[in-house]
Structures are given as structure tokens and as C-alpha cells.
Amino acid sequence: MGSDWVHQSSPRIDLRVGPRRSPDQAPVGVLEAMLNQISEENRRLTEMVRDMYTNYSALRRRLSYLASVAPCEKGSASPKRKRVDCDKHAASDGEHACKRSREDAMAKTSKVYVRTDPSDPSLVVMDGYQWRKYGQKVTRGNPFPRAYFRCSFAPSCPVKKKVQRSAEDKSLLVATYEGVHNHKRPSLDEVYTVMCASHINSSAPSIDPDVTRRPDVDRCLGEIESPKFDTALVEQMVATLTKDPNFTAAVAAAISERILRDSPA
DNA sequence: CGGCTTTGACCTGCGC
DNA sequence: GCGCAGGTCAAAGCCG
Numbered sequence: 001m002g003s004d005w006v007h008q009s010s011p012r013i014d015l016r017v018g019p020r021r022s023p024d025q026a027p028v029g030v031l032e033a034m035l036n037q038i039s040e041e042n043r044r045l046t047e048m049v050r051d052m053y054t055n056y057s058a059l060r061r062r063l064s065y066l067a068s069v070a071p072c073e074k075g076s077a078s079p080k081r082k083r084v085d086c087d088k089h090a091a092s093d094g095e096h097a098c099k100r101s102r103e104d105a106m107a108k109t110s111k112v113y114v115r116t117d118p119s120d121p122s123l124v125v126m127d128g129y130q131w132r133k134y135g136q137k138v139t140r141g142n143p144f145p146r147a148y149f150r151c152s153f154a155p156s157c158p159v160k161k162k163v164q165r166s167a168e169d170k171s172l173l174v175a176t177y178e179g180v181h182n183h184k185r186p187s188l189d190e191v192y193t194v195m196c197a198s199h200i201n202s203s204a205p206s207i208d209p210d211v212t213r214r215p216d217v218d219r220c221l222g223e224i225e226s227p228k229f230d231t232a233l234v235e236q237m238v239a240t241l242t243k244d245p246n247f248t249a250a251v252a253a254a255i256s257e258r259i260l261r262d263s264p265a
Numbered sequence: 266c267g268g269c270t271t272t273g274a275c276c277t278g279c280g281c
Numbered sequence: 282g283c284g285c286a287g288g289t290c291a292a293a294g295c296c297g
Contacts, residue, residue, distance in 0.1 A: 133270060135289060148288070152269090162288095 112175045113166075123147040123163040125175040131161060142167040154183040 114125050123145075132152035138145045144165035151157040159179040166172035 132268085134291095136271075137287070137289095140286065146287090 110177050112177065114173045114175060115171055116173050117171070123165070123173065125161070125163055125173055127175070129153055129159075129181065139164070144170075151181060154181075157182050 112125065112127070129151055130153040131149035133147055133149050135148040136145050137148070142164060144167065146162055146164040149161040149163065151159040151161075157179075159177065159181050161178070162176040164174050166174055
């Protein structure tokens with residue numbers, strides 16, 4: 001999508017409409033004042049659209065960067081356990097396999113932040129997968145217990161999840177995912193829709209940018225890159241803007257300005 | 266009755 | 282070697 005996105009995607013409005021009014025139906029001074037006001041309004045709207053596009057571009061750049069950056073969640077995976085797994089690998093495949101598996105383990109770890117009701121004691125993060133809780137522990141430095149989950153959708157699925165309420169923000173659940181699912185996601189479309197919507201509409205649940213390292217988000221990101229997403233985004237912007245009475249008035253003003261400009265002097 | 270959650274016990278690595 | 286902390290196990294209980 002280029003810098004002329006706004007122009008390319010803007011809904012086309014034929015401004016040469018309606019019977020032309022005689023310019024001397026109102027006093028010249030009043031018309032000039034109206035014209036100035038409308039022009040000012042028009043300029044502000046142009047700036048608003050430009051700002052929106054700038055912010056949108058910046059956010060997209062950041063999203064792309066986070067998706068492509070080496071995903072290494074420092075310290076989130078248990079180094080102790082990783083070493084145990086590493087030793088097992090070393091016994092079978094040698095030292096290289098150990099090194100590789102450690103890197104893989106780090107690469108497949110991601111963190112997701114989900115905002116929930118602080119009064120809700122459950123450590124449930126709705127991510128579309130089926131999890132089985134196998135342990136809970138109170139950890140050091142956080143009064144809230146940490147829950148341990150295993151993916152129960154497929155018996156052989158190696159993915160684990162740790163969920164703990166943030167010590168700083170009680171309304172924030174921190175879910176740490178380890179590994180990659182070796183099966184398809186159940187009810188994928190439903191979850192995918194919610195996640196994609198969260199990129200457009202900042203309503204809860206809020207998901208940390210780190211979530212972009214997950215395969216499902218990669219898919220979502222791919223969707224963002226598509227022209228289809230652009231269309232959807234433009235439609236969303238148009239819908240939002242047309243709900244704004246100021247915008248409607250400004251458009252009407254712009255139309256009348258255009259009519260006046262096109263009319264013979 | 267099967268699957269899930271709860272929870273205390275146990276295992277393992279690390280620092281002193 | 283001991284204590285601590287994180288992670289896992291497994292028996293017991295709950296629920297549909």
C-alpha cells in the first residue's frame with residue numbers, strides 16, 4: 001500500500017451534483033465567510049486523515065517488525081527445565097541437537113497479555129485451544145498463583161502454557177506459551193476473527209504485540225497485508241467518519257464549496 | 266464413568 | 282550438602 005492510499009481508497013463522490021445556485025442569492029460577505037470556514041474545516045479534515053494514515057503506517061511498521069524480529073522472550077521459559085530437556089536431547093542426538101533444541105525452545109516461546117476483570121480469580125485465557133490444567137504454584141515476587149496448562153486437544157501436542165496475574169496490574173493476565181501446536185486450531189475462524197478485530201478496534205481483550213510471533217497471528221498479519229484488509233480498513237474508517245455529524249457537515253460544506261467554485265463567476 | 270481441577274508431594278537445578 | 286524456587290506428578294474429589 002503506497003502513500004497515496006487515502007486517495008486510492010477514498011470513496012468516490014461526484015461533486016458535480018444538483019442544480020447550480022446563483023451566487024448572488026446570499027450577500028457576498030456572508031458567502032466569503034462561509035467559504036473561509038469551510039476551507040478551514042476542509043484543511044483540518046485533510047490533516048486528520050493524514051495523521052490517521054501516518055499513525056496507521058507507523059503501527060503497521062511496528063507490527064511487521066515485531067513479527068519479523070528474532071522472537072526470544074528473555075527468561076520467560078524456564079532455564080532449569082530447558083536444561084533437563086536439553087540433557088535428554090544430548091543423550092540421544094548429541095550436543096548440536098541440544099543447542100538447536102534450546103534455540104528452538106526459546107524461539108517458540110511467546111507472551112500474551114490479556115486484560116480481565118480483576119475480581120475474577122480464574123486464570124483462564126480464551127485463545128481457542130483446549131487446555132488441561134496440571135499444576136498451580138505461588139511463585140516468588142508475585143502474590144498471585146501461576147497456573148500450568150498443557151494442550152489437551154491432541155494427546156501428543158507439546159505446547160504448554162503458564163498463566164499468572166500481573167503483580168503490577170491485577171487486571172492483567174500474563175500467558176506464556178511454550179512450543180508449537182502439532183495440530184490444527186479448534187474453532188479457528190472464531191478466534192481469528194476476534195484477534196483480527198483487535199487490531200482494528202482496540203476493545204478488550206488487549207493482546208500484547210508479542211502475540212504476533214504466534215502462527216495464528218502470522219496468518220492474521222498476512223491478512224493485514226492483503227488488499228482485502230485495506231478495503232475492510234477503509235470501510236471501517238468510512239463507517240466511523242460518516243457517523244460523525246461534524247464529518248457529515250464538513251462533507252456537505254466541501255460539496256457546496258466545490259459547487260460554488262465550479263460555477264461561473 | 267470419564268475428563269477435568271485441585272493440591273500436596275516430589276523432582277531438579279542452582280546458589281551459597 | 283542444604284535450602285530455595287520453579288516445574289511436574291498423581292491421588293482425590295468434583296461434575297456433567
